[in-house]
Amino acid sequence: MTSWWTDARINTTVTREYIVREVGPKKSQDALHHPLGFGDGLTDDTYLDWILEKGRRCFLILNFIGVPERIFQLIDKSLDDDDLPLTEDALFDLNLFGGRSETLDKKFYRQQFSVLVQDLVPGGHQDFGADEVVPLEPRNGGKGSISGASQTSDRVYVHQKLYTRKKIPTSGDNGVDRVHFVMHLKALQALKHPHLISVWATYAQQNFSYMLLSPTTELSLKQFLDDQPKFFKSLEKQQRRNTLLRWTHCVIAALAYLHDHGLTHQSIRPSNVTIDGSNTIYLANFAALNAFDSTEGRGSTYRTEIYEHAAPENWRRKPSLYDMAPDKTIHPGGGRTGRRIKEPRKAPSVRPSTSFFPNQCTRSATTTTSSSNSSSNTGLKKTLITTFSPAERFAPAASPADVFSMSTIVLHLATMLLGHSPKAFASHRARHNRQAGRGGAPADASFHVNLTQVGTWMEMLMKDAMEREKKDQKGKGTGGNFWRSVGGVVHSVEAGLRREPKERHTAGELETKIGKYVGRALENIGGIGCGCQLQDEDAERERVRAEKGKNRQETWEQEEETVVGEPKYRLSIPATVTTNRSMGTYSTIDQERRMGMVIPVMENWPLRA
Numbered sequence: 001m002t003s004w005w006t007d008a009r010i011n012t013t014v015t016r017e018y019i020v021r022e023v024g025p026k027k028s029q030d031a032l033h034h035p036l037g038f039g040d041g042l043t044d045d046t047y048l049d050w051i052l053e054k055g056r057r058c059f060l061i062l063n064f065i066g067v068p069e070r071i072f073q074l075i076d077k078s079l080d081d082d083d084l085p086l087t088e089d090a091l092f093d094l095n096l097f098g099g100r101s102e103t104l105d106k107k108f109y110r111q112q113f114s115v116l117v118q119d120l121v122p123g124g125h126q127d128f129g130a131d132e133v134v135p136l137e138p139r140n141g142g143k144g145s146i147s148g149a150s151q152t153s154d155r156v157y158v159h160q161k162l163y164t165r166k167k168i169p170t171s172g173d174n175g176v177d178r179v180h181f182v183m184h185l186k187a188l189q190a191l192k193h194p195h196l197i198s199v200w201a202t203y204a205q206q207n208f209s210y211m212l213l214s215p216t217t218e219l220s221l222k223q224f225l226d227d228q229p230k231f232f233k234s235l236e237k238q239q240r241r242n243t244l245l246r247w248t249h250c251v252i253a254a255l256a257y258l259h260d261h262g263l264t265h266q267s268i269r270p271s272n273v274t275i276d277g278s279n280t281i282y283l284a285n286f287a288a289l290n291a292f293d294s295t296e297g298r299g300s301t302y303r304t305e306i307y308e309h310a311a312p313e314n315w316r317r318k319p320s321l322y323d324m325a326p327d328k329t330i331h332p333g334g335g336r337t338g339r340r341i342k343e344p345r346k347a348p349s350v351r352p353s354t355s356f357f358p359n360q361c362t363r364s365a366t367t368t369t370s371s372s373n374s375s376s377n378t379g380l381k382k383t384l385i386t387t388f389s390p391a392e393r394f395a396p397a398a399s400p401a402d403v404f405s406m407s408t409i410v411l412h413l414a415t416m417l418l419g420h421s422p423k424a425f426a427s428h429r430a431r432h433n434r435q436a437g438r439g440g441a442p443a444d445a446s447f448h449v450n451l452t453q454v455g456t457w458m459e460m461l462m463k464d465a466m467e468r469e470k471k472d473q474k475g476k477g478t479g480g481n482f483w484r485s486v487g488g489v490v491h492s493v494e495a496g497l498r499r500e501p502k503e504r505h506t507a508g509e510l511e512t513k514i515g516k517y518v519g520r521a522l523e524n525i526g527g528i529g530c531g532c533q534l535q536d537e538d539a540e541r542e543r544v545r546a547e548k549g550k551n552r553q554e555t556w557e558q559e560e561e562t563v564v565g566e567p568k569y570r571l572s573i574p575a576t577v578t579t580n581r582s583m584g585t586y587s588t589i590d591q592e593r594r595m596g597m598v599i600p601v602m603e604n605w606p607l608r609a
Contacts, residue, residue, distance in 0.1 A: 004135040005060070005115040014056040019048060024069045037076050047075055054080035057115045065107040070096055085112050120158055120201045120212070123189045125182055128205040155216060163200055164213040168292040171207040176292045181209050188288055191261060194530060195254040197274070197284040213289070215276060222270035222305070225412060225422045231277050241482070244417040246528055247281045248410045248489050249511065249518040254283040255406050256507035263288050264398035268405035269309040270412065280530070311404035312448040312499050400501035403510065407496030408447050410514070411458070414490050418464050429453045447497070454497060462487045485521035489514050
């Protein structure tokens with residue numbers, strides 16, 4: 001690891017003993033104690049005093065290029081560290097090195113930047129010249145494979161700590177205004193949350209500006225779901241469970257922090273959630289960090305991971321007509337003409353797709369039309385195919401869309417916590433979208449298309465948690481309070497997966513509810529314990545959240561509740577829901593106004609946080 005010549009290192013290195021030892025023969029050593037050759041007797045300072053007070057860097061440079069004795073000529077010209085850096089023209093005019101001036105001038109010019117290092121400090125910004133040394137060192141192996149990063153990102157060490165460096169052009173057609181960049185990044189540096197990747201420092205050199213992001217992680221949640229790393233597997237079983245449950249609150253707390261500061265993420269998916277070696281989870285690559293990345297969003301607008309975790313309002317159905325080849329098969333040895341397969345009916349064939357509600361479907365039609373002209377002349381037919389295309393990237397409902405995507409992340413964690421694989425979850429979501437035969441496109445496993453299947457999966461998770469609770473009540477497991485809290489987290493997530501953006505809870509509301517469940521489950525080990533739980537000083541933030549949600553009808557928070565009818569289901573946002581607090585069950589009066597997914601509630605299952 002490179003040691004940079006900072007002020008502290010120079011002061012501890014260039015001492016009186018060092019100067020006397022390195023200056024050369026005895027004649028030069030004696031000259032150090034002579035009075036300065038200029039000043040006409042107005043000062044008693046010696047050359048050694050001058051070096052120690054004003055010329056440590058100059059002496060170090062001369063010693064590096066092999067001519068420390070030239071310090072006397074430099075001082076006689078009244079030069080000191082404040083005159084650095086010297087330009088090549090200035091060095092030529094000074095003629096410090098006599099006949100060898102040209103070679104030594106170039107050496108001096110290059111070497112001086114190694115001792116003129118501007119240090120990078122947290123929250124600071126530095127401008128470096130083209131020849132100046134930036135006090136960082138790229139990690140061995142070149143560019144790091146940071147999850148979700150573009151080719152403009154790599155890993156660097158600063159003060160022996162690893163950071164992610166993002167490179168932003170500030171010139172040319174794609175360049176951003178440097179002043180705008182600095183102002184933007186200064187605002188981002190004020191964001192501090194224990195589970196949010198944030199800007200540590202920024203600097204500029206030549207035609208580029210750079211930001212250093214911290215902390216740097218090696219593993220994304222997507223990779224974690226596919227294959228758990230050794231540092232996680234090495235934990236005891238209950239420690240792994242506690243970690244996964246804690247993460248469900250940590251990620252939603254980071255999102256709530258962003259929203260509370262007027263920012264949105266706009267690209268929440270497992271690849272943009274990262275994990276470090278200490279089992280701490282982080283939310284990375286939010287929109288404000290990628291605002292100046294010219295490579296962000298290049299390539300195909302469709303990526304499976306983005307599509308599967310996007311909110312319904314971010315992807316719209318788009319019907320298009322395509323020319324398709326006629327359905328006929330040529331059999332060898334059968335004569336001049338091939339046998340034509342029976343033509344499909346010209347009436348549109350409609351295949352229902354899954355919807356948010358069990359009793360309602362959103363239909364997409366694939367219509368095949370074939371006119372006589374097209375059949376006789378071109379042999380082609382027109383097929384209407386309905387596909388999904390991304391909506392505007394910066395949609396007005398960015399915050400509710402973030403909540404939907406984050407709820408899918410929390411549901412992934414709860415799924416793993418209850419011992420189910422991501423592959424099984426994806427297969428369950430897509431079970432009604434599979435097509436017969438071989439060679440077809442993969443089944444659609446997105447959350448927003450398969451919300452009914454997501455609901456049945458959540459029902460299964462809650463039943464699983466209840467069974468584990470009953471088992472633990474018999475003294476064979478973790479403790480009923482833990483699995484009850486897991487079921488509460490799964491139940492809370494439903495409020496973030498509603499189809500209509502206006503009906504979803506805010507990130508702050510979900511953080512509060514999930515935080516209560518997680519804190520209760522982990523209270524025997526000190527609570528959440530990662531610094532992201534609500535503290536007394538967060539009262540103002542909670543007041544703002546309450547003001548934003550004051551018009552939301554939360555009937556399950558009512559103080560007086562009664563039982564009506566046979567309690568069987570709990571609706572997401574019904575018109576009127578009455579509850580029995582002692583039994584913890586729910587029923588509805590108005591079954592027609594179903595505003596969200598229906599999730600069964602088990603007997604004696606307390607859902608209140």
